[in-house]
Amino acid sequence: MKDHQVDLCGAEGAGRAPDMPFLEEDSVFSFQCAGCGGCCRHREDIVLSGYDLYRLSRRLGLPPRLTARTFCRIYLGAVSRLPVLRLAPVREEHNNCPFLTENRCAVHEARPLVCALYPLGQEISPDGRVRYYFQSTQCGGQVYRASLADYLAGQGIKEREPLDVRWAQCCMELEQQAPGWEASFHPVILRRFQAKLCQALYYRYSLARPWLMQLEENLTWLRQERAKLEQMQQHIHQKNRWNHSI
Template sequence: MDEMNQFKEKVLNEYPRLGLQDSFHFSCHIGVPCFTQCCADVTIFLTPYDILRLKQRLGITSQEFLEQHTLSPFTKDQRLPVIVLRMGEDEHKRCPFVSENGCRVYEDRPWACRMYPLGLASPRESDGSDDSGEFYFLMRDPDCQGWDAGRQYTVAEWLDEQEVILYNRMGESFQQITLHDFFQKGNSLSPEQIEMFYLVCYNIDKFRVFVFESTFLKRFDVDAQIVERIRSDDMALLEFGMQWLRFCLFSEQTMTIREEVVQDVRRAAGMDRMK
């Protein structure tokens, strides 16, 4: 069992489970002796919304962000690509966004950084529904000195204050894709479909080029107002991309093929039969 699964087993079997109204004391501020020590040598998985916020914050394209700040580790039982924040190459492997005054991208920091000291676990693969068995737990990192000081938070207050709720809402469509029944039934994607997943979820600017500079809009009937929105609005484009992924990965009827394209296909099929 790898390190990640060992930790998950430990959480499921040994950690106290917290609900939204359970409370804890925590205080992290520039005066704690461990300030910013946790922003080093840590594995931070990035969601599509994390990448979108960070690349906007840094004023760079998604392609530049991926190249400069991320890694895409691969394990043999992995069915979809994941992205992690690349730590620095100094001896402490510090996060590229940490400074002596704290996080330089604080308002746009990733979901995982917002959650700490809370963790989220589930006995089975969660689809985010109420009966998924998900629970919160406290990650009592022994080097962290923010414990049992400062104000008391309920779990719900912490999630709200750290804007985790907004990030969760923005991640719902992504979660519905990654936890889709298609995978639960043991199916896997083709390399072309995996490439499309990567493009939509992680390289939003390149996905925009795909939509506007290929025959995409000639093949699919997309409402004119949506076309205008996704031209410049990254979040709208990401939501649109999730609909597109449901169509091209799982054959769901989330996109409408233009009638003339359907006719062309039928004509070509008829001609084939006549040959």
Template sequence: MDKRLEYYYDNLKKLKIGLDEPFKFNCTMCGKCCINREDILLNPKDLFNIAKALELQPIDVVEKYCDTYIGESSRFPIVRLKPQGNLRRCPLLKDKKCMVHSSKPTVCAMFPIGRVISVEGASKIDLSSPWDYSKIQYIFDPPHCGDDSVTHTVREWFTSFGIDIEDEFYIKWNMVLGNFSKICRKAEKNFKMPKTTEYLWNALFASLYCSYNTQNDFMEQFENNVNQINPLMERIDLQYEDEKPKTAYHKKVKKKKWKKQKNKSKNSRRK
């Protein structure tokens, strides 16, 4: 989990805000939210939108503006905007303006609002299942920029930037992340050759982040990509099923068997 999300989860009660609760913030176009940033992570939809705005392919955006790495705890491929220079500015900042303002990453469009969701326990991916949007929780972390001269609600703020309250992709992406991260950790632990894990990471990166035609609908392509790679992930999951924890009964039986074997060896030595 990246540090920003970790901070949100650790301070959720203090930072939590309801959809129709007011918060005060006014963007003064100072650009402070675009510098000293190491944490602007891109999901596949962000990458798709940026590629479309710049008339590039997703992989070209990654090579020109991004870093890729394996998440420390998720063990899943992560894409982030690569900060530039001493100010660690966003690479999409040009002449103090965002090059993709109308298609900027979701985390930038939502600022200073954040959101979190827990999808733990999702053992299988079913993209057709109904979604409980009430599980999405919103966060307001007072920023160190702008001023508080304007009052908004989360709902009004999101609507003004074209962000859906019932964000289908956000839930589906987090379901994929939760499930595939678990399988990646299992694969890395059990695969005998590190190269095999690298092949898996490369396949996930190529399929989920890069395999898109920006002239076609994103969501349909995303679901197709997930459905194509999901059988492979399910096979890995089944092949390396976690061992069931030993119950007190099993431990007792094992202890008895060990005692019997020990007694047998003693008797054989006596003979």
């Protein structure tokens, strides 16, 4: 996995600027959009959560790993030290999002959270508090005007909010633990653990079962796999010490 500037959980400066106020449930905001598809071009910052990948995979009828391999790039976040998945624009097609078809999103009903939110941004705190803010589009075209509550409901964001909160919390918890495993694992074992992280966060999901319960199962599985790798490393250390002493 190659490092890249866009990270999980809004790390590395992504997120709310000081001039973007938080909105209340009944706050009304408006923006203009001509539907040109411009925000789906030249984007290398559409980061997917595990739930985004699961939804896209269900929409496409592909296993999550194949969806990621076909439409995404995966790399290690420079700050989070976690695997980050983002949509990969298609160079041969003017760097368009792979799902942009004649200025329309071909996966509209399963589009990633960041696309559904636009022009809003979302901030989730470690205790699960969710806040939304408005980012001006500077675009012309049809005027859209809505209260925050109506906009979130209309875009299907309110419905998925508990899952997005759990995902954010899980990433924040793992991010806290990352320096520990990076410091203690031998580079070879670390690579194996990072591959297991990718499985737990993105790939180890059956499309026939609800996503959230599989995330929790995967986190338990990941703890078990980490313990096994720690044991394996200890075993190798002991063997090396024994070899050096004879």
